[in-house]
Amino acid sequence: xxxxxxxxxxxxxxxxxxxxxxxxxxxxxxxxxxxxxxxxxxxxxxxxxxxxxxxxxxxxxxxxxxxxxxxxxxxxxxxxxxxxxxxxxxxxxxxxxxxxxxxxxxxxxxxxxxxxxxxxxxxxxxxxxxxxxxxxx
Numbered sequence: 001x002x003x004x005x006x007x008x009x010x011x012x013x014x015x016x017x018x019x020x021x022x023x024x025x026x027x028x029x030x031x032x033x034x035x036x037x038x039x040x041x042x043x044x045x046x047x048x049x050x051x052x053x054x055x056x057x058x059x060x061x062x063x064x065x066x067x068x069x070x071x072x073x074x075x076x077x078x079x080x081x082x083x084x085x086x087x088x089x090x091x092x093x094x095x096x097x098x099x100x101x102x103x104x105x106x107x108x109x110x111x112x113x114x115x116x117x118x119x120x121x122x123x124x125x126x127x128x129x130x131x132x133x134x135x136x137x
Contacts (some may be wrong), residue, residue, distance in 0.1 A: 001096070001134050004107035004108040005041045007011040023098055023106070030065070030108065031057040031100050034125060035093035036041055038095070038112065045097040045105040051084025052119050057100055072135040094132065109134050 003011070004100070010021035031039030034055070039047035047059070058079050060066070066073045093112050119125055 001094075001111035003044070003109055004097075006106050007108045008041070009076075027098060028062055029100070030060045030062060031061060031098065031105070032127075033095045033097060034058045034091045034112075035092060035095060036089050038068055038093050038106060039095055041110070041120065043107060043110075045095060045099055045107055046102060048093070049087040049102070050091055050119070051087075052089040053087045054082040055084075056082055056095050057097075058116040060101060066134075067130065068099055069133075072133050073129045074134070075127055075132040077121055077129050079132060081125040082123055083124040084119045086121065088118065088123070091117040091119055091125060094127075096134070100118070 004129065013019040014021060014024075014043045033045050034050045035048045036050050039045070039049070058081055060075065065076055067076045091113065092109060093108040097105040097107045099112040117125055
């Protein structure tokens, strides 16, 4: 998964200048969002974010939500989104960001899912434990 532009700059400032990003210790939770197109590194959490019936971003606790695989991280537990109601969407991308609501939050990581997922009535998108992998590029 690639990083958003703001996050890439935050990492460079942290490593090269010793400036910690404000979110490093402030936010104990990250939020996974689903998208119908590439939100791009310049985008925000709302860029092409799905709006199927009942959809909400899913929280992941930083301290326990990820497994360190040595060269990548993966979700430690099932990430399950709400069951779709009346209106659906086709999901093509996933992002990890800072806000829990439909706010214009910073994207930390983003990527395309392996196969597009058509979400229709009673479909519940999910990532099984270990299936959402995050690597540095």
